[in-house]
Amino acid sequence: MRAVTLVACTMAAVALAGCASQAGPHGAMMGKPMAVATLSPTQGNTATGLVMFHEVDGHVMARAHITGLKPNGEHGFHLHEKGDCASTDGTSAGGHFNPGGAPHGPQDAAHHAGDMPxxxxxxxxxxxxxxMLHGVTIGGGPADITNRAVVVHANPDDYKTQPTGNSGARIACGVVARHP
Structure with a gap:
């Protein structure tokens, strides 16, 4: 069942990516770097989804569509340092992606490159x-998000607790892959 879901999600990502690479809300996007992460649930969880990333005007625009979450719940959402979702609990993805050594925090303050809303x-x-993500790139440099993991956490992020935001267990994980 998981293989069928992954194939369906991957096909949907490619279809959405093809449409998004033609044109988007910020005008023509042809030739702009793009990456996609297909999220799969960790053991005992049901969250799945797609996260698409596009470079736009020196920043990275992200679009996430996630299902299987706690109804009316809030979940921490981060880029993690390793593009490895092989462990059953998602811990193989390592800690938050933080090439600049910044503290964990919300988007409107100092924060890890991997801190997302x-x-x-x-x-x-x-x-x-x-x-929009600021300070990251797709396909080059120390702030490159490709071959990193996108992780959905079980609990809300408090944006205070260092270095993780106290957002709990990892309920879904997907590797960010550059899309041609």
């Missing part, structure tokens, strides 16, 4: 989020 699920356990 919280996922807020609706009554059906679905989160749909679009946001």
């Amino acid at each position: 919280a996922l807020k699920a609706d009554a059906d356990g679905v989160a749909d989020l679009k946001f």
